[in-house]
Amino acid sequence: MEGIIRVAVDAMGGDNAPAEVVKGAVEAVAVREDIQVLLLGRKAAVEEELVKYTYPSHRIEIIDAPEVIETAEPPVIAIRKKKQSSIVMGMNMVKQGEADALVSAGSSGAILVGGQVIVGRIKGVERPPLAPLIPTEKGVSLLIDCGANVDARASHLVQFAKMGSIYMEHVVGVKNPKVAIVNIGAEEEKGNALVKETFPLLKECKEINFVGSIEARDIPHGEADVIVCEAFVGNVILKLYEGVASAFMGIVKQGMMSSLRSKIGALLVKPALKKTLKAFDASQYGGAPLLGLKGLVVKTHGSSKAAEVTNSILQCVTFKEQQINEKIKNNIEISSKEE
Amino acid sequence: MEGIIRVAVDAMGGDNAPAEVVKGAVEAVAVREDIQVLLLGRKAAVEEELVKYTYPSHRIEIIDAPEVIETAEPPVIAIRKKKQSSIVMGMNMVKQGEADALVSAGSSGAILVGGQVIVGRIKGVERPPLAPLIPTEKGVSLLIDCGANVDARASHLVQFAKMGSIYMEHVVGVKNPKVAIVNIGAEEEKGNALVKETFPLLKECKEINFVGSIEARDIPHGEADVIVCEAFVGNVILKLYEGVASAFMGIVKQGMMSSLRSKIGALLVKPALKKTLKAFDASQYGGAPLLGLKGLVVKTHGSSKAAEVTNSILQCVTFKEQQINEKIKNNIEISSKEE
Numbered sequence: 001m002e003g004i005i006r007v008a009v010d011a012m013g014g015d016n017a018p019a020e021v022v023k024g025a026v027e028a029v030a031v032r033e034d035i036q037v038l039l040l041g042r043k044a045a046v047e048e049e050l051v052k053y054t055y056p057s058h059r060i061e062i063i064d065a066p067e068v069i070e071t072a073e074p075p076v077i078a079i080r081k082k083k084q085s086s087i088v089m090g091m092n093m094v095k096q097g098e099a100d101a102l103v104s105a106g107s108s109g110a111i112l113v114g115g116q117v118i119v120g121r122i123k124g125v126e127r128p129p130l131a132p133l134i135p136t137e138k139g140v141s142l143l144i145d146c147g148a149n150v151d152a153r154a155s156h157l158v159q160f161a162k163m164g165s166i167y168m169e170h171v172v173g174v175k176n177p178k179v180a181i182v183n184i185g186a187e188e189e190k191g192n193a194l195v196k197e198t199f200p201l202l203k204e205c206k207e208i209n210f211v212g213s214i215e216a217r218d219i220p221h222g223e224a225d226v227i228v229c230e231a232f233v234g235n236v237i238l239k240l241y242e243g244v245a246s247a248f249m250g251i252v253k254q255g256m257m258s259s260l261r262s263k264i265g266a267l268l269v270k271p272a273l274k275k276t277l278k279a280f281d282a283s284q285y286g287g288a289p290l291l292g293l294k295g296l297v298v299k300t301h302g303s304s305k306a307a308e309v310t311n312s313i314l315q316c317v318t319f320k321e322q323q324i325n326e327k328i329k330n331n332i333e334i335s336s337k338e339e
Numbered sequence: 340m341e342g343i344i345r346v347a348v349d350a351m352g353g354d355n356a357p358a359e360v361v362k363g364a365v366e367a368v369a370v371r372e373d374i375q376v377l378l379l380g381r382k383a384a385v386e387e388e389l390v391k392y393t394y395p396s397h398r399i400e401i402i403d404a405p406e407v408i409e410t411a412e413p414p415v416i417a418i419r420k421k422k423q424s425s426i427v428m429g430m431n432m433v434k435q436g437e438a439d440a441l442v443s444a445g446s447s448g449a450i451l452v453g454g455q456v457i458v459g460r461i462k463g464v465e466r467p468p469l470a471p472l473i474p475t476e477k478g479v480s481l482l483i484d485c486g487a488n489v490d491a492r493a494s495h496l497v498q499f500a501k502m503g504s505i506y507m508e509h510v511v512g513v514k515n516p517k518v519a520i521v522n523i524g525a526e527e528e529k530g531n532a533l534v535k536e537t538f539p540l541l542k543e544c545k546e547i548n549f550v551g552s553i554e555a556r557d558i559p560h561g562e563a564d565v566i567v568c569e570a571f572v573g574n575v576i577l578k579l580y581e582g583v584a585s586a587f588m589g590i591v592k593q594g595m596m597s598s599l600r601s602k603i604g605a606l607l608v609k610p611a612l613k614k615t616l617k618a619f620d621a622s623q624y625g626g627a628p629l630l631g632l633k634g635l636v637v638k639t640h641g642s643s644k645a646a647e648v649t650n651s652i653l654q655c656v657t658f659k660e661q662q663i664n665e666k667i668k669n670n671i672e673i674s675s676k677e678e
Contacts, residue, residue, distance in 0.1 A: 232523055243560065244580055280587070
């Protein structure tokens with residue numbers, strides 16, 4: 001199995017599991033020959049979906065995981081008690097080296113807790129950030145951190161900037177990515193206590209292309225590639241992005257349906273609009289990696305369809321090929337020694 | 340001048356000053372007979388605009404303010420040095436009771452600093468929050484605080500909730516407004532240290548209709564009327580709102596212009612779309628009040644047109660008529676005594 005990348009996929013996670021997850025796995029092995037997918041989930045349910053497809057049988061394996069962690073369950077207890085769940089089993093496989101990565105659309109809380117507790121952090125990494133890609137007018141930006149660990153310290157944010165920069169350059173393919181910190185003004189003296197403490201530290205960082213503060217209004221215009229922030233703020237940005245876009249879309253639709261004239265216009269506009277709106281959709285890039293772990297864990301949207309699952313699996317391949325964890329390890333270790 | 344409400348208006352503030360400000364003032368005095376507007380600014384420039392209109396001359400007065408505070412100036416220094424600026428003079432008039440309110444589209448920093456330093460806080464108010472209205476699918480919500488005072492304490496947020504609730508009920512006219520705190524999950528145990536400390540305090544507040552946490556994605560859907568948050572988070576929400584809406588609008592336009600077919604459709608859709616999008620525009624409600632001061636200061640958008648100026652002036656009338664400051668005073672004083 002030399003050169004084969006093994007990706008564990010949580011077949012029970014998300015709103016469209018297992019159907020869309022299985023479909024996404026089948027599509028992924030069709031795209032690349034060097035991937036093996038391990039589908040974790042209730043065997044009968046996964047099998048029922050898998051038999052619908054033709055695929056090279058040695059490239060997709062079902063691993064029975066009879067337990068399921070529900071979204072509403074308290075993550076710490078779920079991780080501890082449900083040893084036979086797809087998330088816990090998948091994380092254990094990553095830890096043992098039986099899989100290179102885990103992709104899951106399941107409970108964010110369980111994934112964040114499991115990543116730290118089961119897979120574990122790379123030595124020197126203080127906190128593993130969750131880093132989703134968000135759509136912008138120019139492409140995508142990496143928003144780091146949107147995880148569960150709020151009230152971060154300045155040293156955490158500096159590590160987020162470094163890890164995010166490595167990811168954006170080597171997985172997404174943005175040369176010398178522009179790194180900015182979320183702030184309430186462009187000037188260096190602006191900000192809350194955390195930002196004021198972090199700003200000079202980022203300025204000193206030679207490994208990154210720090211461009212200063214970014215105001216929230218400039219994020220959608222793609223003015224920076226790596227957007228550094230504390231997880232509470234990151235979560236607000238991520239969710240408001242979705243909320244405003246969906247409210248706005250609703251209002252546009254309502255306008256289009258308000259008269260006969262506009263309804264005819266809507267029919268003519270629809271195909272072109274659909275095409276451009278698709279570009280404003282980050283799921284084509286895959287899910288959000290939980291960076292800084294001794295293995296790769298990728299969280300996809302709860303509403304993921306097959307395409308996002310496929311892209312997330314392919315993203316794991318790039319992650320492995322580009323030796324992202326080795327790069328993070330070297331970078332963080334060097335920094336620790338310098339201090 | 341019994342029963343007349345005197346509103347000082349900064350004729351030099353914002354991108355469209357003095358032309359749009361003067362126009363807005365003329366329109367305001369045409370709407371209501373009990374308003375007098377004091378236009379503060381460089382006399383010649385303001386006069387040049389004012390002569391274009393017909394209006395009852397005793398209802399609009401020009402007060403010469405030869406200095407102008409620029410947006411980029413450090414606010415504390417500007418407030419201290421430019422005593423003859425429209426902002427400082429207007430604030431002094433509010434302080435002395437020569438004006439009931441000041442409306443300005445000028446430097447946010449100068450307005451926030453001046454409000455505290457010149458007009459001063461109501462006794463018991465720890466921090467005066469800036470509270471803009473943001474558009475939602477259902478109408479508008481009050482986002483409190485978006486000011487300059489970041490790193491707030493729990494007691495500040497409780498006061499924001501109370502003041503915001505009074506404003507929303509008596510100025511905007513929402514009965515028993517739903518108050519929520521911005522959080523990263525709906526459960527009570529979620530949040531950063533500040534939210535965890537504030538949540539139980541809000542729950543205990545008998546004067547407000549506290550409905551719990553609100554996730555950022557639900558803000559645009561209008562799930563709460565008063566959105567309580569610390570100023571850094573509030574600023575991110577406010578600016579991201581603008582940023583996502585404008586990026587999204589750009590993408591929709593681009594889609595509509597991408598083919599001949601879609602261009603024809605766009606022509607048919609345009610009038611209806613314009614109408615519904617107008618509803619998603621909070622400027623019809625006026626500007627953002629700086630609450631908790633011994634007088635009223637309203638900040639309007641830097642890009643304000645005449646209509647927003649007019650609405651902001653009318654908003655000052657409602658504020659006075661509804662005795663908002665007396666209500667805030669009573670509410671905060673009672674709470675201080677209870678402690």
